[in-house]
Amino acid sequence: MAQRVTIAEIAGMAGVSVPTVSKVLNGRTDVAEGTRARVEQLIQEHGYRRRTAGTTNSPMIDLVFSQFGGEWAIQLIAGVEEVARSEGVQLVLSECGGEWRPRQEWIESVLNRRPLGAILVFSDLDADQRAQLEARRIPFVVVDPVGDVADDVPAIGSANWNGGRMATQHLTALGHRRIAVIGGPVEVLCSRQRVDGYTDALRSAGIEVDPSLIRVGDFGVSGGHREGLALLRLPERPTAIFAGSDMQALGVYQAARELGLEIPRDLSVVGYDDLPVAQWVGPTLTTVHQPLRRMAELATRLVLDLARGITPAALRLDLAVDMRVRDSTAPPPLSNLS
C-alpha cells in the first residue's frame, strides 16, 4: 500500500506505452499475449488502482443478493460490512429481483465503478458476465452457490449434506421413525444436499425412505406452513419434521398450532440456519447452526485478497455446521414408538 501507482509508471516498468497499459486495463483484445501478461503482472504487484483527475477514488466491494430475505440476509450483510469497514472499503448492495444472475445494469455499473470485487449470494454469473469482470480484473466470490459453479470460481459454502444428516440423526436418536423433510427449491444445490444427508441418515438407521414424506417448498414461512399442513394431514402423519430453514420451521409451527398439535409433545421440529429468531420463539427451535456471518466474513477476505493479487490458500471452502438442540424436539408420542 505504498504510493499510488499510475498507468504511466506501469508502462515505464513494462517497457510499453501508456495506451497499451490502458488497453490491458480495459480488456481490449488487441494486445499480444506476452505483453498483456507482463502488464497484468505489474498491475497486480503494484496493486494498481485507477485514479481519476485530482481525486483518489474510494474503494468499494459489491454484495449481490438474488433476493433479500429477512434475518438471513442481515447476517450476511453484517459479516461483509464489518470486514469491509475495517479495511476502509465501502459496501455496495444490490438485488437481482429473484433472478439467479445479476442484471445487466449491475454489470454496467460495476464496469463503471470498478469495485475491488464482488460477492454473489445465492447467484452466479453467466459466461459472458464473467468474462466482462475478468477483463476488468474484478474478482468475485460466490456464497452458498445455487447450482454447480465452475471449478475455478471461488466459492464459500457450508456442509449441507452433513447438516441434513445431523438433523435427521438427532431425530432418529430420539426414537422417531416417521420423519418428514421439507426441502428448498430443487434447483438449489444446498437444498438437494441436505435432503441427501437426510436420506443417508434414515438408511443408516435402517429406516425405509418414504417418498411421500419428502416435500419441496420455498425457504419462507409460507412454504413451511403449506407443506407442513400437507404432511400433518397425511393418514399416517410424521412424528417429526426437518425443515429446510428456520423460516420454514416457523411455518410448520403455525401448521401444528392450527391442527391443535403441541410441539414437541405431538411433533418434533428441526430447523436450519439458526437465525436469532430460533431462540425467541416458543418452544425454542432445535436447528442446524450455519455460520452465515463467518461465511460472509471469509468471502469478503477472500475477494479482497484476490483483488490485491494475493493467492489465497483455497478457492473453495465449506464451513462446518453443528446442531443446536433446544425445546422443539423430544421423543415421539408413545403410541408411535415401534
Added chain:
Amino acid sequence: MAQRVTIAEIAGMAGVSVPTVSKVLNGRTDVAEGTRARVEQLIQEHGYRRRTAGTTNSPMIDLVFSQFGGEWAIQLIAGVEEVARSEGVQLVLSECGGEWRPRQEWIESVLNRRPLGAILVFSDLDADQRAQLEARRIPFVVVDPVGDVADDVPAIGSANWNGGRMATQHLTALGHRRIAVIGGPVEVLCSRQRVDGYTDALRSAGIEVDPSLIRVGDFGVSGGHREGLALLRLPERPTAIFAGSDMQALGVYQAARELGLEIPRDLSVVGYDDLPVAQWVGPTLTTVHQPLRRMAELATRLVLDLARGITPAALRLDLAVDMRVRDSTAPPPLSNLS
C-alpha cells in the same frame, strides 16, 4: 436527463471560467456570493454530474445506519433498494458502529464518491459534516431522527406519539388498568414520544400514572426480557405490557414463559413496528404497525428529488401508524378487574 453537461458548458453559460465552476463544485470559499449563486443555479438546472475522463460515472445513494438490527433494518434496506434500483441508482450501505453520527471515514468516502445523496437512519450529521456535504451539494435525509433535528433538515418519521397512545388505549379498552411500558433509550426521540402517548392515554382513561411501571431498555430482545422480568416480579404486577419494539415484546414473551405466565390469559403484550415475526410467534403479537418500508421509499424519493434540484412538497413527513390486533392481548384476569 439530456446529454451530460460538462464543467466547461456550465462555465460558458455562467460567463465565468472553468476553474471558477470547479471551485464552486468543491466548496471553495474564494468565490463571490453572486457568482456562486449563478453557477449553482446552472448546476441544478442542468443536473450537472461530475464525469471523469472517458467514463460516465455511475450514480449512487448512501444509506447509513447507526447500527444494523435484524428485520427492522431489512425493511428499510429493501425499501431504499427498490426505489434506487428502479431509478438505476446503486445503494451504498454503511454502519456507524452504534454511534449516532457517521464516522469521518464515511464523510471522506462520500466527498470522493459523490453520491446523489444520503439517507441517515437513526443518526444525524454534526454541523461540520453537514457543511461538508452541503459544500459538495450532496443532499441528505434523516429517517426516524434520534434527537432534535435542525428545522431545515429533511426528515421522515412516523406518528410515535399517536402510536403510543393507540397501543395504550387498546389495552385500557380491554379493561386493563395496571399497564406498564418499556421504552427505548431515553436519548431517542421516538421512544420519548411513545411513552408520552402512553401517559396521555392513561390520563384520558382516568388512570393514575405509576412511575414504577415505566421502564427503559434497549430495543432488542434482551432489553425486553430484563425489563419484563423486573415488571412481572413487582409485588403488584401489571396485567399488560406495552413494549417499545416487537423485539422487546419477544423478550417479554420469554420473561412470561419463565415465570409460568400465559399470554394473553395472565398478561397482555403489545409490541411496536409490526415486523413479520409478529405474525410468526405464538401467540401472534398485537402491535403498532409502523410503515418502515414506505418510510424508506419516501426518504429515497425525497433525497433523489433534492439531488435533481426539485423542491419537494414537504421536507418533514410523519407517516401514520395503525394497530394490528392479534392474539397477545385480551381482557385482564378477572381478579384484576376493578
Added chain:
DNA sequence: CTGAAAGCGCTTACAG
C-alpha cells in the same frame, strides 16, 4: 475574487 496556464491521469482514434 478571477481566470490564463500548466498539468494530471486517462482514453480514443489512427497510422504504421
Added chain:
DNA sequence: CTGAAAGCGCTTACAG
C-alpha cells in the same frame, strides 16, 4: 499488435 498524437474533463498553483 503497438504507440505518437490529440483530446477529455477536471484541478491546482499562482499572478493579477
